[in-house]
């Protein structure tokens with residue numbers, strides 16, 4: 766063991782890293798989320814239920830082959846803490862780790878992985894530079910590592926920054942969003958089944974806009990997998 770390793774172990778002993786979900790000190794061998802939290806997170810099991818509530822949210826809006834979220838999102842709960850940290854807390858590894866958890870679940874229903882490639886919901890370039898990473902891309906990276914699926918993270922682009930949309934109606938949100946995304950010039954999606962990845966679904970306007978861009982460009986089918994959805 767080199768000196769640096771000894772120092773590292775010692776510093777963990779004195780200042781153990783907290784679990785990003787519950788805040789208790791992690792044991793050696795645990796990374797970012799404690800074993801208890803990983804086991805007890807509020808999993809939806811939507812990957813086994815084609816008529817789940819995320820899927821139903823898109824009925825009549827855009828045809829998705831399947832749509833699922835890994836976890837229920839409750840205000841003040843562990844999932845909210847995790848999503849907040851992976852998005853705003855400069856925790857890129859947490860996004861990748863949670864993408865791995867998503868991939869492990871999807872693997873238990875191989876039907877869902879009958880896809881050509883995985884596309885993360887893009888961020889506006891300037892915003893991504895400011896945050897340092899796009900959490901959806903990292904979630905997709907973790908998901909692809911766990912499943913062996915192919916990542917295409919430069920296929921879909923966000924052309925404009927979108928402002929706060931909370932006060933807009935669903936219609937104007939949609940009108941606003943559909944102009945925001947486009948395909949890269951060399952994208953080939955014709956006849957492909959594409960899985961979109963996002964961190965959380967709320968109104969679904971972003972997913973709807975991205976799926977429509979892909980379908981209008983000739984994609985055969987689009988599906989959606991996210992970490993969480995708000996009830």
Ligand SMILES: [Zn+2]
Nearest residue numbers: 784787799802
């Ligand atoms: Zn924990």
